[in-house]
Amino acid sequence: DAGVIQSPRHEVTEMGQEVTLRCKPISGHDYLFWYRQTMMRGLELLIYFNNNVPIDDSGMPEDRFSAKMPNASFSTLKIQPSEPRDSAVYFCASNPSSGANVLTFGAGSRLTVL
Amino acid sequence: QQQVKQSPQSLIVQKGGISIINCAYENTAFDYFPWYQQFPGKGPALLIAIRPDVSEKKEGRFTISFNKSAKQFSLHIMDSQPGDSATYFCAATFTNAGKSTFGDGTTLTVKP
Numbered sequence: 001d002a003g004v005i006q007s008p009r010h011e012v013t014e015m016g017q018e019v020t021l022r023c024k025p026i027s028g029h030d031y032l033f034w035y036r037q038t039m040m041r042g043l044e045l046l047i048y049f050n051n052n053v054p055i056d057d058s059g060m061p062e063d064r065f066s067a068k069m070p071n072a073s074f075s076t077l078k079i080q081p082s083e084p085r086d087s088a089v090y091f092c093a094s095n096p097s098s099g100a101n102v103l104t105f106g107a108g109s110r111l112t113v114l
Numbered sequence: 115q116q117q118v119k120q121s122p123q124s125l126i127v128q129k130g131g132i133s134i135i136n137c138a139y140e141n142t143a144f145d146y147f148p149w150y151q152q153f154p155g156k157g158p159a160l161l162i163a164i165r166p167d168v169s170e171k172k173e174g175r176f177t178i179s180f181n182k183s184a185k186q187f188s189l190h191i192m193d194s195q196p197g198d199s200a201t202y203f204c205a206a207t208f209t210n211a212g213k214s215t216f217g218d219g220t221t222l223t224v225k226p
Binding site: 097 | 150
């Protein structure tokens with residue numbers, strides 16, 4: 001398995017633009033998580049899905065952020081409009097519902113909003 | 115409140131020394147405690163994990179010590195090597211899946 005695949009790896013955009021980050025979880029994993037990592041706030045859970053259904057989105061900063069999981073193999077995190085304070089590394093992670101509750105993270109998408 | 119407190123924020127150790135990172139949690143319902151290791155430009159990856167019915171777990175040079183009554187657990191890296199230089203996160207979660215709560219991370223630098 002190729003692991004959790006995220007794209008793009010790097011994104012530089014201007015304030016006000018729409019940003020879409022993409023994630024392909026490991027096949028067979030029922031849970032998908034979106035995290036944001038910054039120096040100031042560490043790893044923050046934004047939202048997670050179970051069987052494509054959003055379970056907890058309490059970490060989503062504000063209405064500018066939205067996430068979808070249209071099927072078991074794809075999820076998006078969208079920021080519209082983007083702001084400089086959104087600059088961070090965004091990680092997608094997945095894990096199966098059986099076995100140990102251990103997250104497999106993707107390599108991350110580094111977002112810079114100018 | 116679900117919270118995991120991790121210390122120190124950064125740690126510098128000489129090659130061959132012992133690195134110790136501590137974590138404390140509040141929610142006694144947590145029943146699985148993994149540690150993740152993150153290298154620059156990469157996502158965190160599982161290093162070692164422990165359940166609260168065990169006081170210690172060792173895998174190679176890495177050992178988790180767990181104190182259930184104190185709600186604390188720690189990671190010990192024996193014979194630390196420059197290749198161990200990374201950021202380490204402790205986490206607390208539930209065996210039957212669900213979200214993990216992470217500590218703030220510890221940046222370890224092992225000097226040659």
